[in-house]
Amino acid sequence: MDNSMRYQAGLEKLTRIDGEAGAAVIEALSDIAPDLGKYIIEFAFGDIYCREGLSLQEREVLTLASLLSLGGCENQLKVHIHAALNIGIAANKIVEVMLHCIPYVGFPRVLNAVFTTKQIFLEQDGR
Amino acid sequence: MDNSMRYQAGLEKLTRIDGEAGAAVIEALSDIAPDLGKYIIEFAFGDIYCREGLSLQEREVLTLASLLSLGGCENQLKVHIHAALNIGIAANKIVEVMLHCIPYVGFPRVLNAVFTTKQIFLEQDGR
Amino acid sequence: MDNSMRYQAGLEKLTRIDGEAGAAVIEALSDIAPDLGKYIIEFAFGDIYCREGLSLQEREVLTLASLLSLGGCENQLKVHIHAALNIGIAANKIVEVMLHCIPYVGFPRVLNAVFTTKQIFLEQDGR
Amino acid sequence: MDNSMRYQAGLEKLTRIDGEAGAAVIEALSDIAPDLGKYIIEFAFGDIYCREGLSLQEREVLTLASLLSLGGCENQLKVHIHAALNIGIAANKIVEVMLHCIPYVGFPRVLNAVFTTKQIFLEQDGR
Amino acid sequence: MDNSMRYQAGLEKLTRIDGEAGAAVIEALSDIAPDLGKYIIEFAFGDIYCREGLSLQEREVLTLASLLSLGGCENQLKVHIHAALNIGIAANKIVEVMLHCIPYVGFPRVLNAVFTTKQIFLEQDGR
Amino acid sequence: MDNSMRYQAGLEKLTRIDGEAGAAVIEALSDIAPDLGKYIIEFAFGDIYCREGLSLQEREVLTLASLLSLGGCENQLKVHIHAALNIGIAANKIVEVMLHCIPYVGFPRVLNAVFTTKQIFLEQDGR
Numbered sequence: 113m114d115n116s117m118r119y120q121a122g123l124e125k126l127t128r129i130d131g132e133a134g135a136a137v138i139e140a141l142s143d144i145a146p147d148l149g150k151y152i153i154e155f156a157f158g159d160i161y162c163r164e165g166l167s168l169q170e171r172e173v174l175t176l177a178s179l180l181s182l183g184g185c186e187n188q189l190k191v192h193i194h195a196a197l198n199i200g201i202a203a204n205k206i207v208e209v210m211l212h213c214i215p216y217v218g219f220p221r222v223l224n225a226v227f228t229t230k231q232i233f234l235e236q237d238g239r
Numbered sequence: 240m241d242n243s244m245r246y247q248a249g250l251e252k253l254t255r256i257d258g259e260a261g262a263a264v265i266e267a268l269s270d271i272a273p274d275l276g277k278y279i280i281e282f283a284f285g286d287i288y289c290r291e292g293l294s295l296q297e298r299e300v301l302t303l304a305s306l307l308s309l310g311g312c313e314n315q316l317k318v319h320i321h322a323a324l325n326i327g328i329a330a331n332k333i334v335e336v337m338l339h340c341i342p343y344v345g346f347p348r349v350l351n352a353v354f355t356t357k358q359i360f361l362e363q364d365g366r
Numbered sequence: 367m368d369n370s371m372r373y374q375a376g377l378e379k380l381t382r383i384d385g386e387a388g389a390a391v392i393e394a395l396s397d398i399a400p401d402l403g404k405y406i407i408e409f410a411f412g413d414i415y416c417r418e419g420l421s422l423q424e425r426e427v428l429t430l431a432s433l434l435s436l437g438g439c440e441n442q443l444k445v446h447i448h449a450a451l452n453i454g455i456a457a458n459k460i461v462e463v464m465l466h467c468i469p470y471v472g473f474p475r476v477l478n479a480v481f482t483t484k485q486i487f488l489e490q491d492g493r
Numbered sequence: 494m495d496n497s498m499r500y501q502a503g504l505e506k507l508t509r510i511d512g513e514a515g516a517a518v519i520e521a522l523s524d525i526a527p528d529l530g531k532y533i534i535e536f537a538f539g540d541i542y543c544r545e546g547l548s549l550q551e552r553e554v555l556t557l558a559s560l561l562s563l564g565g566c567e568n569q570l571k572v573h574i575h576a577a578l579n580i581g582i583a584a585n586k587i588v589e590v591m592l593h594c595i596p597y598v599g600f601p602r603v604l605n606a607v608f609t610t611k612q613i614f615l616e617q618d619g620r
Numbered sequence: 621m622d623n624s625m626r627y628q629a630g631l632e633k634l635t636r637i638d639g640e641a642g643a644a645v646i647e648a649l650s651d652i653a654p655d656l657g658k659y660i661i662e663f664a665f666g667d668i669y670c671r672e673g674l675s676l677q678e679r680e681v682l683t684l685a686s687l688l689s690l691g692g693c694e695n696q697l698k699v700h701i702h703a704a705l706n707i708g709i710a711a712n713k714i715v716e717v718m719l720h721c722i723p724y725v726g727f728p729r730v731l732n733a734v735f736t737t738k739q740i741f742l743e744q745d746g747r
Numbered sequence: 748m749d750n751s752m753r754y755q756a757g758l759e760k761l762t763r764i765d766g767e768a769g770a771a772v773i774e775a776l777s778d779i780a781p782d783l784g785k786y787i788i789e790f791a792f793g794d795i796y797c798r799e800g801l802s803l804q805e806r807e808v809l810t811l812a813s814l815l816s817l818g819g820c821e822n823q824l825k826v827h828i829h830a831a832l833n834i835g836i837a838a839n840k841i842v843e844v845m846l847h848c849i850p851y852v853g854f855p856r857v858l859n860a861v862f863t864t865k866q867i868f869l870e871q872d873g874r
Contacts, residue, residue: 114749156342165335181308215283365401410723435689469664495622537850595790602871
């Protein structure tokens with residue numbers, strides 16, 4: 113596989129998962145660090161998300177758990193909460209994934225993630 | 240539900256998941272901090288792992304992603320890699336979960352987790 | 367002790383410590399993740415804060431040091447700076463606790479915590 | 494060297510590096526935690542930045558990598574992106590330093606840092 | 621105060637708190653990074669631990685909470701568990717401080733700290 | 748550029764930088780997670796380390812600062828301390844890079860990094 117195919121496969125995966133929100137991140141990078149957008153598409157989505165062995169829904173809930181546990185990634189959580197909803201993960205499952213992490217990371221990071229989720233749900237209801 | 244029921248439910252869940260390794264952690268705490276073992280059983284396993292909304296296998300892979308992302312939790316990863324194998328998660332799926340986290344946490348924490356996994360696989364093959 | 371007693375004891379402790387700010391967090395969770403609020407009351411306040419061996423003031427300053435060291439928990443720091451003031455910890459002692467952490471966590475996380483504290487002090491003076 | 498000399502050397506270094514932005518941080522601390530400002534000047538700038546063995550430009554790019562990797566330090570990153578520009582580090586080198594960290598810390602923390610950089614570049618262009 | 625006085629004050633404080641263990645850390649640094657040892661004495665112990673506003677025992681329990689929350693600092697925890705015992709903090713209070721942090725940092729980092737403590741207690745009983 | 752060229756370029760860069768130590772990491776992954784080794788070569792070394800804009804020596808010192816600041820990456824620090832020495836960075840400059848990070852990450856993570864460095868220097872002197 114050459115790199116243009118990785119890019120193409122990654123872009124399709126990104127669009128499939130994140131819809132407009134993912135494309136908006138890449139676009140926002142185009143003036144300051146276009147290669148960062150390229151690596152996200154090629155490596156994160158082209159190499160990793162295109163792997164077999166886990167379903168897309170499994171990958172998204174793992175992403176939520178990883179971002180929540182890392183801390184300080186509320187902007188990335190927003191993109192991936194949208195992505196999770198977008199690929200058909202139920203809203204209450206998203207919250208359940210976050211509650212599962214309490215014993216491992218404590219309440220503060222879970223609270224940050226849940227309030228980020230609440231904000232997204234409120235924005236969607238407000239449309 | 241009273242607390243003795245939470246404890247009982249948690250202990251059954253812990254035993255179901257972790258087998259001997261989980262019980263060994265609780266036992267190791269019995270002289271220095273028995274309440275820490277009690278909270279792990281009551282809260283982590285009785286309250287959280289007994290919740291509905293996610294299967295046991297879904298919970299274990301989330302735990303692996305959370306511990307890996309947190310960093311510095313190799314001992315807890317060992318317990319939960321054993322647990323994952325114990326409840327029927329395939330060895331290559333465990334590794335796949337870890338590879339999925341590369342874009343979010345970088346290579347070093349994934350390397351630490353994968354080498355911890357390798358050590359466990361080698362110990363099991365050596366039996 | 368049954369669970370309703372844990373909840374009741376935790377709620378009293380939370381109200382005693384955090385006053386309105388703690389109740390506001392629980393209320394804000396009621397639509398999206400009511401169990402998260404329940405666990406905070408039952409486990410964090412009912413189980414942990416109700417333990418003997420440390421005074422309430424000792425627990426609050428430890429909470430400030432833990433949240434500051436964790437990083438990215440400015441919202442939780444706000445609640446617990448209010449709590450610390452509420453249970454009679456002097457404003458300059460709160461700052462002193464934060465300065466003590468410099469050698470362990472470096473200046474940036476201490477700066478984040480101190481500026482969060484300043485914002486609260488300014489809001490209170492502005493009342 | 495007595496302490497007033499450390500303070501003086503640190504203040505000169507801080508002013509040389511950060512210009513107004515550094516002085517503004519110290520000033521913002523003067524009412525709530527003046528000693529925190531003093532330690533930043535004496536220790537961070539007087540002791541560490543005045544050491545030999547690394548050029549000022551080398552120190553600033555290391556600072557960017559350290560703050561980015563730590564996470565949750567966007568306010569401190571702002572000060573040091575300004576500082577880096579101020580001492581003559583090219584804008585595209587600042588971005589390059591951040592991209593170099595992707596394999597070690599993952600995309601989210603690099604994205605946070607790059608978007609913080611973009612905000613500063615936009616503010617400067619808007620002047 | 622000139623720097624030799626800061627060093628002297630810090631060294632006395634370090635010796636008072638950590639006894640031999642602290643001196644051993646400084647000694648171990650003498651060939652590779654003597655200035656690191658000097659900064660620990662001058663800044664951490666001379667500037668910070670010599671401040672008023674918190675008792676030495678208050679400072680040590682804050683240090684334990686900060687190191688535990690930071691994660692990956694088991695070697696430093698060992699030095700400060702010894703220090704805490706050395707200045708008269710009861711063994712069960714050290715454990716209580718660690719249990720207090722569960723809601724903020726989760727079980728894994730508390731388990732790491734408690735097992736580090738257990739190891740020290742066992743070594744002391746074995747003398 | 749197709750992927751086999753990325754792999755080839757990355758492998759040459761890895762060999763140039765890390766010598767045997769880097770190859771040993773990849774080899775150790777070959778049975779459990781060969782794709783992880785492939786990504787390290789293709790992405791970390793082929794894409795990132797092969798970028799222009801920073802010299803190889805600049806990249807290595809940034810790597811040291813990033814790994815030190817992340818915490819819990821002592822094994823990766825070992826590989827990159829060897830790498831830094833291998834490409835001609837002086838031993839005292841490696842230590843200087845670590846001391847520079849004290850104000851940002853605090854003493855514990857710097858101590859962990861410096862003692863890791865000392866261990867490597869001792870092993871080399873012992874040859």
